[in-house]
Each structure stands twice: as C-alpha cells, then as structure tokens.
C-alpha cells in the first residue's frame with residue numbers, strides 16, 4: 001500500500017527516564033530525568049538530530065495506587081507537567097513537533113484552548129494536543145473515585161468541539177495592529193462562540209490569537225470502542241498499542257472505516273502504534289540488553305502494578321511461578337483503560353504465559369517490545385507500514401538517553417538509507433512535516 005510520500009513518520013513518546021519498568025536503574029539511564037530540565041533538553045536535541053516528527057509527552061494527574069511496595073521501586077510517581085515542559089523545550093529546539101497530553105476530564109476547554117494556542121505561537125507552529133480522558137485522577141478533582149468510562153468520553157466529545165470552536169474565534173488576519181488608524185482589531189473578523197451544551201457553557205471568544213497551524217495537530221490515545229468513535233470525529237494522529245501485525249492491521253482498517261463514515265478523507269489521519277525497540281549490534285547482544293533491563297525490575301512490585309492495569313480481580317504477584325495465568329469468567333470490564341485490558345487479555349489467551357512471562361512481554365506497559373539488530377527492527381517497521389498497520393510509530397525508549405541514542409545512532413541511518421525516513425525536515429510546522437493540512441477557519445475562508 002503506497003501512502004503519502006512513502007515515508008514513515010516518527011514520534012518519541014517520552015516518560016521519565018524511559019518506558020521500561022526497570023529503566024531508571026539502568027547504567028545508561030538518567031534517574032533524575034523527571035526533575036532535571038537539562039536531560040529533556042538533551043533528549044529533544046538528539047531527537048531533532050534524528051529528524052523525529054514529534055516529541056510526545058504522556059501525562060497523568062495522580063500518583064496512582066499508593067501501595068508502598070509499588071511506589072518504592074517505580075519511577076513514575078513524579079512527572080513533568082507537559083504544558084510547563086514543552087514551552088521550555090520550544091525555545092531550545094527549532095524543528096521538532098511538541099505534543100502534550102492533556103485530559104478532558106479534569107480541565108476546562110477554555111484553559112486547554114488557550115494553553116495550546118500559546119504553545120503553537122511560542123513554537124512557531126509545532127504544537128500538538130494529545131486528547132485523553134485520563135486513566136486515573138478523580139480523587140484529586142473533587143470526586144470520590146475515578147469517573148465512569150462512558151461519562152468521560154461523552155464529556156470529551158463536547159470538550160473537543162468547544163476547544164476547536166474557541167480556536168476559530170478570530171480570522172487569521174483579525175489583528176492589523178495598525179498604529180496609524182488606531183485599529184488593533186477588525187471586529188468583523190471576530191466570532192463569539194456562545195456554546196451551550198450538556199457539559200459546558202462557554203461564551204468566548206478566546207483571548208489568544210488563532211494558532212499558527214489553524215489548529216494544533218490533534219492526537220488522541222484511547223483505543224476502546226468509545227475511544228475509536230472519538231478519534232474518528234476528532235483525531236489526526238492516533239496513538240495506539242498493538243501487539244501483533246494482524247491486530248495492527250485490523251485496528252488500522254477499523255479506524256479508516258470509521259473515518260470514511262464520518263465523511264473524512266483517508267489522508268487526514270495517521271495511525272501510530274507504539275514500539276519499544278531494544279537495539280543490539282547482534283541478536284544476542286540485543287537479547288542480553290533486554291535481559292539486563294528485566295533484571296532491574298522488582299517482580300512483585302511490577303506484577304502488582306500490572307494487576308492494577310489489568311483490573312480483572314487477579315493478584316498476579318500471588319500466582320504460582322510455573323502456572324499459566326487463568327482468566328476469570330466472566331471478565332469484569334474495567335472503567336479505566338479498556339483497550340489495554342483487552343490487549344493483555346488477548347495476549348494471555350494467545351500465549352498462555354505465567355505471570356513472570358507476562359511481565360517480560362509487557363516490559364513497555366503493553367506496547368510492542370522489539371528486540372533485535374537495526375536491520376531486524378527496520379524490517380519490522382517497514383512491514384507494518386507496507387502491510388497497512390501503521391503510518392508511523394511512537395517510539396518508546398526503554399531507558400533514556402541510552403535507548404534513544406541507540407535508536408538515533410543505529411536505526412535512523414538504516415531507515416534513511418532505505419528511503420523510509422527523511423534526511424531533512426520538509427516543512428516549518430508540525431502539520432507540514434506530518435503531511436497534514438492547515439485547518440482553515442470555518443467562519444472566515446481565505
């Protein structure tokens with residue numbers, strides 16, 4: 001299947017000191033990455049050298065389970081606020097897109113529209129919003145518990161409409177700033193939103209200019225049925241976790257079918273499965289690197305964390321070491337992360353692993369781990385691209401900066417040599433580099 005210019009797009013999904021549960025203890029990992037700006041400056045600059053499309057920051061608005069056994073060895077209790085870190089990175093980078101996760105459950109659309117419009121101007125058109133409904137966090141926002149899945153998605157649909165409506169408050173040329181005539185604003189080039197909906201009442205207009213890209217790039221993560229429905233309506237880049245080529249192809253085809261039903265063009269959406277590479281000069285070196293990472297994981301704590309993610313009422317850490325995991329019947333559906341629960345359940349049914357084997361398979365939180373040489377990794381990436389399972393990938397580096405340096409130093413040159421990836425940035429804005437169109441204002445064309 002020939003798509004776009006025949007080239008892959010690449011995002012870097014960064015979190016703390018890496019995506020692997022054992023990352024922070026690795027000798028080539030910065031254990032203080034969540035609290036040391038210089039680390040992230042360096043990663044962003046390495047990613048630009050590797051010509052990545054975007055740096056993609058995940059987020060949570062809670063520490064999560066307060067189990068001391070988990071907290072003691074997990075590095076994810078601290079994290080940068082994406083909308084504080086990315087503006088700082090905007091001024092020390094020139095090309096890379098800056099995509100921040102911001103949830104629709106515990107924010108207000110006006111604040112989100114304003115922050116992302118500001119980031120788009122600060123970065124000269126490199127901002128993106130990863131729209132999520134939040135995995136956890138109700139307890140920090142006046143709720144007794146987390147909000148139900150269906151309620152979160154209903155709010156998210158309306159939230160998106162309000163944010164994008166606010167971005168269309170002004171024509172691109174609404175502000176002549178003409179000192180001679182005293183005209184700061186052409187008032188006829190303003191549109192007051194006046195939104196009255198089930199969840200929001202927002203008058204507008206937004207007190208920020210229209211974003212440089214029309215709208216910042218809209219990314220979305222959440223692959224349940226409700227998540228896919230939201231993506232078909234809103235997203236231009238879908239970040240998803242897919243373990244096998246056939247699952248990846250099915251997801252891609254489903255998203256494109258939904259897109260067509262929503263009346264949107266096929267080229268208006270990019271699908272980015274997550275991919276966590278472990279790169280070695282030889283296959284055995286790559287395997288050794290993977291084993292080294294696994295050895296840094298506290299299995300009891302990691303299995304507890306995995307039980308929380310899976311959320312089917314099994315305490316994986318209590319299961320006998322040699323016995324395959326047995327799933328309960330019927331399976332309780334989680335209110336938190338339904339697509340990740342499904343992915344793990346499918347994996348258990350397919351491979352019948354013990355709890356420890358499951359832990360090794362899910363070292364990158366459910367994203368596909370790919371252990372191999374640069375050419376083996378490139379071959380797999382090309383295969384998913386050509387077989388219609390991916391337009392690009394969100395790379396999850398097992399540890400930072402080691403895993404990132406391996407990828408940029410060894411895999412990117414191989415992708416470039418095969419013509420699968422750019423050697424220079426094509427455009428100025430994130431949209432231009434991704435091959436996505438500028439979004440014209442619905443009220444003021446031309």
Ligand SMILES: Cc1cc2nc3c(=O)[nH]c(=O)nc-3n(C[C@H](O)[C@H](O)[C@H](O)COP(=O)(O)O)c2cc1C
Pocket residue numbers: 057058059060101103131132133134135136221222223224225226227228239240241274336337338339340
């Ligand atoms: C690949 C992927 C990445 C995600 N990243 C985040 C994240 O950084 N923060 C967050 O709160 N939720 C994240 N989510 C989940 C979303 O919040 C989602 O809106 C919701 O919680 C449930 O996901 P579901 O649609 O898969 O059930 C992610 C989901 C996927 C599939």
